Amino acid sequence: xxxxxxxxxxxxxxxxxxxxxxxxxxxxxxxxxxxxxxxxxxxxxxxxxxxxxxxxxxxxxxxxxxxxxxxxxxxxxxxxxxxxxxxxxxxxxxxxxxxxxxxxxxxxxxxxxxxxxxxxxxxxxxxxxxxxxxxxxxxxxxxxxxxxxxxxxxxxxxxxxxxxxxxxxxxxxxxxxxxxxxxxxxxxxxxxxxxxxxxxxxxxxxxxxxxxxxxxxxxxxxxxxxxxxxxxxxxxxxxxxxxxxxxxxxxxxxxxxxxxxxxxxxxxxxxxxxxxxxxxxxxxxxxxxxxxxxxxxxxxxxxxxxxxxxxxxxxxxxxxxxxxxxxxxxxxxxxxxxxxxxxxxxxxxxxxxxxxxxxxxxxxxxxxxxxxxxxxxxxxxxxxxxxxxxxxxxxxxxxxxxxxxxxx
Numbered sequence: 544x545x546x547x548x549x550x551x552x553x554x555x556x557x558x559x560x561x562x563x564x565x566x567x568x569x570x571x572x573x574x575x576x577x578x579x580x581x582x583x584x585x586x587x588x589x590x591x592x593x594x595x596x597x598x599x600x601x602x603x604x605x606x607x608x609x610x611x612x613x614x615x616x617x618x619x620x621x622x623x624x625x626x627x628x629x630x631x632x633x634x635x636x637x638x639x640x641x642x643x644x645x646x647x648x649x650x651x652x653x654x655x656x657x658x659x660x661x662x663x664x665x666x667x668x669x670x671x672x673x674x675x676x677x678x679x680x681x682x683x684x685x686x687x688x689x690x691x692x693x694x695x696x697x698x699x700x701x702x703x704x705x706x707x708x709x710x711x712x713x714x715x716x717x718x719x720x721x722x723x724x725x726x727x728x729x730x731x732x733x734x735x736x737x738x739x740x741x742x743x744x745x746x747x748x749x750x751x752x753x754x755x756x757x758x759x760x761x762x763x764x765x766x767x768x769x770x771x772x773x774x775x776x777x778x779x780x781x782x783x784x785x786x787x788x789x790x791x792x793x794x795x796x797x798x799x800x801x802x803x804x805x806x807x808x809x810x811x812x813x814x815x816x817x818x819x820x821x822x823x824x825x826x827x828x829x830x831x832x833x834x835x836x837x838x839x840x841x842x843x844x845x846x847x848x849x850x851x852x853x854x855x856x857x858x859x860x861x862x863x864x865x866x867x868x869x870x871x872x873x874x875x876x877x878x879x880x881x882x883x884x885x886x887x888x889x890x891x892x893x894x895x896x897x898x899x900x901x902x903x904x905x906x907x908x909x910x911x912x913x914x915x916x917x918x919x920x921x922x923x924x925x926x927x928x929x930x931x932x933x934x935x936x937x938x939x940x941x942x943x944x945x946x947x948x949x950x951x
Contacts, residue, residue, distance in 0.1 A: 556882040570847045571887030573840020578891025580833035581920040586899045588826040590909035606811040609771040628805040634771045643784035645776045648675040651769040658723045664710040670758020678774045686718040686733030697756040702733040706749040727761040841931035848935035863944040873940035880932020888924030
């Protein structure tokens with residue numbers, strides 16, 4: 544019996560929506576936009592966060608960066624990385640003496656023009672030790688990587704990233720070809736696999752790798768600041784590895800207690816955490832705005848339901864005269880309010896999914912959906928219908944049957 548009453552109430556609610564399609568549609572707009580905005584914001588923000596985290600992870604596994612600190616001359620401190628405090632021996636010592644470190648690679652970079660027989664291209668040239676690709680979790684697609692013997696002998700060889708190879712040789716296989724960097728010939732021995740972009744949009748494949756000893760001798764010179772890229776032995780070892788590196792370098796550089804370090808140690812985990820926290824703040828802000836839109840939609844539902852109660856006052860009086868209880872009247876109008884919100888919520892879910900796909904194509908960020916993301920906004924919309932339908936429903940249930948029958 545109860546089920547039949549509820550089904551009849553839903554049927555009446557749908558009939559009223561059909562009788563006033565324009566009014567019902569306008570009433571549901573706030574709910575539709577609110578639910579759609581919630582789904583679009585959360586799905587795109589989750590996709591963007593996943594993409595950024597993937598790009599950070601793509602830089603290297605459990606990466607720690609050791610960079611020279613700012614130099615000081617005449618009491619004036621230059622920018623970070625302007626000193627020459629790090630050496631190849633520091634990198635070797637970190638790998639040898641720090642138990643929480645899996646590998647360490649020393650590197651120096653310059654941006655210069657590289658010339659081949661077919662073209663020339665301004666790109667990043669990175670002078671590296673043989674552990675560089677291991678630290679960066681970077682694979683060789685063709686040829687071979689830079690090895691220890693290349694660094695020890697100062698060999699004039701290089702490995703190209705995909706973008707640099709395409710700009711310099713087009714579709715030709717670059718392995719075995721020669722390029723000139725600052726007038727010095729280097730033989731291409733390998734082609735790197737595709738790495739993609741960094742979180743800041745830098746093309747990681749637009750690079751040329753040369754042995755560190757060759758780079759210092761022919762390209763960047765001995766005074767060029769160098770950095771050390773380190774990979775920790777595990778995800779849980781990053782903080783421990785950073786402490787070990789700091790203690791070792793302070794000892795090697797003879798930095799006394801209380802003096803400022805001439806180097807900085809940072810992990811990509813910090814960048815990942817910062818990006819994640821920033822994304823969470825923006826998502827919370829946008830979700831709050833979407834929730835306000837839902838609340839505005841709820842106010843619209845309450846307003847229309849109050850108008851409906853006035854229009855159907857005589858109907859309410861007739862139903863009470865035929866034996867309908869106040870609880871049944873209240874339930875009827877509550878169901879109508881929830882039905883309005885529910886239909887608006889369903890349309891909002893559809894709009895949100897479509898809108899997310901459109902935004903995904905425009906921004907290049909993937910849209911990530913889950914069952915909870917699709918269901919919770921719908922339940923929230925129906926909850927708004929309950930909350931804002933309560934006042935009109937109570938007003939309808941408290942009408943006097945005699946006065947209601949007299950109403951014109």
